[in-house]
Amino acid sequence: MQSDWGPSNDFGTQVRSRLVLSSLAVDGYEVVGDQAADEKEVTIAVMGATGSGKSTFINLASCSDLSINDGLKSCTSEVEFSRAFGLAGKTVRLIDTPGFDDTTRSDTEVLKMIAVALSQMYKDGHKLTGIIYMQRISDFRMTGISRRNFHLFRKICGEDTLKNVVIVTNMWSEVNAERGLAREDELASDSMFFKPALDKGAKMMRHDNTYHSAVTIMLQLIPNTPTPLLLQAELIEQEKDIAQTAAGTELARDIEEQRQKYVEELSELQQEMQDAFRERDHETAEELEHAQEETKAKVLTIEQQQQGFKGTFASMAAVAAPFVAAAAAAGVTMLLRHNVHQMRSHSPPP
Known part of the structure; x- marks a missing residue:
């Protein structure tokens, strides 16, 4: 008999797995189903290259319907919010971000969008509880672009925030076990790749495209102390361009x-x-x-x-407009104002 946590292409099986999980405790944390969460809202940003599976992960974890693409063309051209959902007694919301190798926007535009979204949240008193960085284990090798993207990611986070980062390797079904393990070991042990971040407290976990796997990853982040990212502090506290x-x-x-x-x-x-x-x-x-x-x-x-590629936070108001509109559409107005009242979590449809 197939396990509730095993891979499945059947949507009904995935939904049933979520409903079973909602009544269990995972790694010592109670997973909230259709119950009221407390006033503390947890926000987790999901970052990574175009096609690394960010939107797919968010949709699976939150039962959202963000646009996804099977190819390398980016579907995330703006910063997007997932629906709110309950987990471990908290109301959780995930943030989808475009990659720096976005197919429709320049890298400077992508950084501005990310900067506006994160800075607006911080300006309104809300800090990220965690950051997920998605990395395809199926990539034949870590290219120069991949290394550059992760280096920029570290510059956004800052060294002190890496303890709130989980590097998630996915697409394991696209490689055989031996090759996948070899790549995982290389990524974790090579100073050219993820080792410096792991030495600073970041974690590295696998995602097997199941709901249980996504929950296990998020449960590593929910207990974190929310900490401002370096980019947020630079733009808001230090008022840097x-x-x-x-x-x-x-x-x-x-x-x-x-x-x-x-x-x-x-x-x-x-x-x-x-x-x-x-x-x-x-x-x-x-x-x-x-x-x-x-x-x-x-x-x-x-x-x-x-x-x-210039402009302080105040002068980026035009860039902020899509983010503010997306936040309002997702019902994140309370989150941005840091006035979060009790919200009911959303269980997947039966």
């Missing part, structure tokens, strides 16, 4: 390195094109001219990003 924050400085450095790379490439293309003209190789010269125009466009795009 976003480009002056640790995450902003890191991202600006990456963008400038990328610009320099394209400028050097442009110079090389120019020299090759001149050589082709001298040799009267008009076909090659035409191809090089086309490549040169494409590279010029990339440089211009990056320079426009650099120009727009």
Whole structure:
């Protein structure tokens, strides 16, 4: 007989598993079903690369219906809230965030969106209880982009907040056990990957795409003492420009390195094109001219990003508008004002 906690593609089985779990105690914590939670609302942010399973995890854990995509195209173009749900005597809400490799927005726009959402919450007196960072164990290797994304994530959190972070590896069904274990060990033990964060108190857990797995992960975070992220403190307490924050400085450095790379490439293309003209190789010269125009466009795009990557929290009001609207639509107005009254948790439909 299949366990209530085993993987299942049958939605009815998943729902039944949730209902069974709502009446049990998991790891010593009572899991609240259709009962009133206390006044303490727990907010957990979920971050990670595009396609890492953030929205899928949130939908599974909270019975929400955030948009998901099976491919690499981003469906999370704004900061989104899950429905509220009860767990371990608390009212819990998860926050979905776009990845820095978002397919529809630049990295600077993504950082601004995340900064506005987190800063507005902190300004209104609400701190995150925990942060989940999603990582695909199915990735063949940790690419430079993946390392960069996690490095930016650490700059957002700050060293003191890493104790409230759980790094979640998922998509285990897409690799065999031996390869998955080898990758997990590499991620945890290599100083190029997650080891420095784990040494600072972050945890690393597996997610097998079951509700029980999602609950077990969240139960690691619920008892945490809510702590402001470094980015929140920099923007609100220190009143820094976003480009002056640790995450902003890191991202600006990456963008400038990328610009320099394209400028050097442009110079090389120019020299090759001149050589082709001298040799009267008009076909090659035409191809090089086309490549040169494409590279010029990339440089211009990056320079426009650099120009727009400024603004204190107050001057980012326009960016905040979608977040405030999303918060209101999700019923998070009370959360933002830090005036949370008793709310009834939502059980999945029978």
